[in-house]
Structures are given as C-alpha cells and as structure tokens.
Amino acid sequence: MRCEIIKGNCEEYLKQAPAEIFDLTFLDPPFNQGKDYNSYNDKMPPSEYWEWMQRVCKLIYDHTSAGGAIYFMQREKNTQSVLDCLHKTGWNFQNLIIWQKKTSAVPIKKGFGKHYQIIAYFTKGKKPRVFNKLRINPPRLVTEKYERKTGMFVTDVWDDIRELTSGYFAGQEPFRTPGGQRLHKQQSPVQLLLRIILSSSKIGDLIFDPFAGTGTTLVVAKQLMRNAVGIEIDESYVNLIKQRLSMLRASDNILRYRVDYLFTRNLDEIWLVECKQKKSAIENQKSVIKRYIRKGEEKSQFMQYRIFDRSKQKKD
Ligand SMILES: C[S@@+](CC[C@H](N)C(=O)[O-])C[C@H]1O[C@@H](n2cnc3c(N)ncnc32)[C@H](O)[C@@H]1O
Numbered sequence: 001m002r003c004e005i006i007k008g009n010c011e012e013y014l015k016q017a018p019a020e021i022f023d024l025t026f027l028d029p030p031f032n033q034g035k036d037y038n039s040y041n042d043k044m045p046p047s048e049y050w051e052w053m054q055r056v057c058k059l060i061y062d063h064t065s066a067g068g069a070i071y072f073m074q075r076e077k078n079t080q081s082v083l084d085c086l087h088k089t090g091w092n093f094q095n096l097i098i099w100q101k102k103t104s105a106v107p108i109k110k111g112f113g114k115h116y117q118i119i120a121y122f123t124k125g126k127k128p129r130v131f132n133k134l135r136i137n138p139p140r141l142v143t144e145k146y147e148r149k150t151g152m153f154v155t156d157v158w159d160d161i162r163e164l165t166s167g168y169f170a171g172q173e174p175f176r177t178p179g180g181q182r183l184h185k186q187q188s189p190v191q192l193l194l195r196i197i198l199s200s201s202k203i204g205d206l207i208f209d210p211f212a213g214t215g216t217t218l219v220v221a222k223q224l225m226r227n228a229v230g231i232e233i234d235e236s237y238v239n240l241i242k243q244r245l246s247m248l249r250a251s252d253n254i255l256r257y258r259v260d261y262l263f264t265r266n267l268d269e270i271w272l273v274e275c276k277q278k279k280s281a282i283e284n285q286k287s288v289i290k291r292y293i294r295k296g297e298e299k300s301q302f303m304q305y306r307i308f309d310r311s312k313q314k315k316d
Contacts, residue, residue: 002206002227003218003245007238010210010231011052014059020229023065023129023205026196026217027072028188029053040233050081056210057089063208067129069094069200072120073188082120091122099192100159119158121200130202132270134195135263136160151263154195160260161191172251175214175240184214184237193220194254198261198270201226215241223254225272 006013014020030042032049044052060070070091074082079096087093097119105113123129137151138160164174164187173190175183193216197207203225209217212230214237221228222245232238244252261267 001222001225002229003222004228005212005215005218005230005232005238005241005245007233007235008231009233011056011059013231014056014063014210017063020063020208021065021068021206022060022063022208022229023068024197024201025060025064025068025070025208025210026188026193027057027060027070027210028186028213029056029074029211030186031075031078033075050085053081053085054089057085057091060208060210061090061124064124065129066125067127068124069128069130070120070122070124071097071196071200072122073099074118074120076114076116076118079118079120082118086120086122091124092126093120094123094128095121095156097121098157099161100157102162103165119196128200130200130205132199132264132266134199134261135265136260137263154199158192158195161189161195164189172249175244183240187214188216190216190220190252190254191257193217194224194257197221197224197226198264202270203272212241213237215244219244219248219252220254223248224270 030040032042032044032046034043057070057072064070070086072082072086083093083096098116099119100116105115107113134154135151136154137148140147164170164182170182174187177183197217197220201207201224205226207217207221207226207228209215209228209230212218212232215230215232218228218230218241230241232241255273258267258271258273261271264270
C-alpha cells in the first residue's frame, strides 16, 4: 500500500505528475480568512483566491479516474463560489453536505448565528464510480416512536461528527503545543474522513489530499487499506504527518467508530478488520452508547447489535 506525504505546492505538484490518477480527493484548502498558518498567506484578494481554486480543481479533475469524486470543504458563506468553481472545471454535482457543528454557533450582528460548514460532493461524469450507501444508528429522537431495526442511511446533513475546536471538548485528537494550544487550527476530525473515504472509495483506490495539513486523510486512508498521496507546503506539518503515520495514536484509531456503521450492507467489503478487532470495537462502543441512551433501553440497543446479521439484510 502507498501512503506518501510530499512537501510542496499542490498546484506545482499536479502540473508535474501526469501519471497520477486519483479516485477520490478531499479538498480542504485554507479558507482565506486570515488564519495564522506557518507558511501561507491566508488573506488573498477574493478574486485571486477563487482563480487559484479553479486552477487547482481543474488540475485535480484532469488527474481523476472516470466517475471519481471530489469533496470540497468550505465556509457556508462561500457556497456559491464553491459550486461555481466545481461546475466551471467540469465536475458534476452530487450533494451539498451540511456539516453541522457541535459547538455553539458563531454569532453575527444581524442575522442567524453560523452553525455549519459545507462539503460539496461532485464527481467526474454523471455517475459516481463508487458510492457505498452507509447506514448509521444515531440515538433515537423523542419524536421517533420505535427503535430502528437496521439503522438509517446517512443523509446530506452530518450532525454526528464533532469538530476539533479549542478547549476540553476537542479531546485528545487535536495536536497541541507544549502550552496546550492546538498546533493546527484546521485539523479535520478522523470521523469526517472516515465517512468520506468509506462512502466514495474501495480498498486499493488512490486517495488524494492536496492540502494535507496534519495528515488526517492519510491516517484514515492507511487504516482503510486505500493508497494515499498528500501534499503540504509547510515543512513542520510535513514532519508532523510523518510522525503521525509512523505510530498510530489511540485517538486516530478508526476502529472505535466501526460499530456506528454496523448496519451497512457491504461493510466487511469496504472496511476489512480482523474478527478480534471487531469484538473490541463493539466493547469500546458500549460505554459510549451508555452515555447516550435512556436508562432501560440499553439492553435492547446492545441486543440489537448482537443479533444483527448483515448477510440477512435485504439489498436496497
Ligand atoms: C485547512 S488546512 C488542511 C487541514 C487538514 N484537512 C487536516 O486534517 O489537518 C490547509 C493546509 O494547506 C496548506 N497549504 C496552503 N497552501 C498550500 C499549497 N499551495 N500546497 C499545499 N499545501 C498548502 C496549509 O499549510 C494548511 O496546512
């Protein structure tokens, strides 16, 4: 399996690597909002920024397999520009995903507080080459009368993945300086990349991250047995990624999320794990579930996991 981090400018890299063909790209560029990056000016004139994004999206398009996918993440205020950028560079629209934040909304003076980020999912050609319909089983809402028997399909609103913001809420996953500050202000959660890679790729596919940051895409792709290439301009982040890939931290281990997708029909095909790992993932999850579900329902929920047999699930 290939898992490569390259130090450099993604645009230059794409121009010089004609043979690379990617099946899935996660595009999480700097958002041009004046964030404090080590080696990058995050405050360009908007027209310059969007021209740059168009050049990058076109180059990625040229390096993508037929039906291959791109997930372009941005601030909600830039939705129109993201959609225009992808349309203009040849991509076909599939979904506009709303990633709802768990922490409090960003207040604005006149208007509603901002509580989500967008992820535009497009493909090269009308039909995706791969799309795995994932099923999840979030805690039952008070409006839902019955326990779900086989979970539910993931929709285009993702409200079950928490962002890695500052403070105790972000937990162990964000890298920190010795003083406790987050090392990279835009580190994506492992859970987010897990959902994207599981949905839009198969084992052995090649995943691309042109703005690798802390290497979340690579660390998830590697565990899912996908090949991966990441480009990062900042040397200190490149070194961090190398270190992150060399020894898997507990907080980067995707196994604890496996039980969330247990009702997915082809889960064993798209996410290979050893039998004993499966067991420990379920054990792990029990403590998490306990916190969520109302007293008295725990037993039925655990029973549900135990009795569920994917081979008997009807094809959708
Ligand atoms: C929003 S962050 C990506 C965060 C990443 N998703 C993660 O999980 O850590 C964008 C990254 O792009 C890098 N960057 C900026 N310009 C670049 C360029 N031209 N080529 C490659 N990387 C670049 C920045 O240094 C920054 O780490």
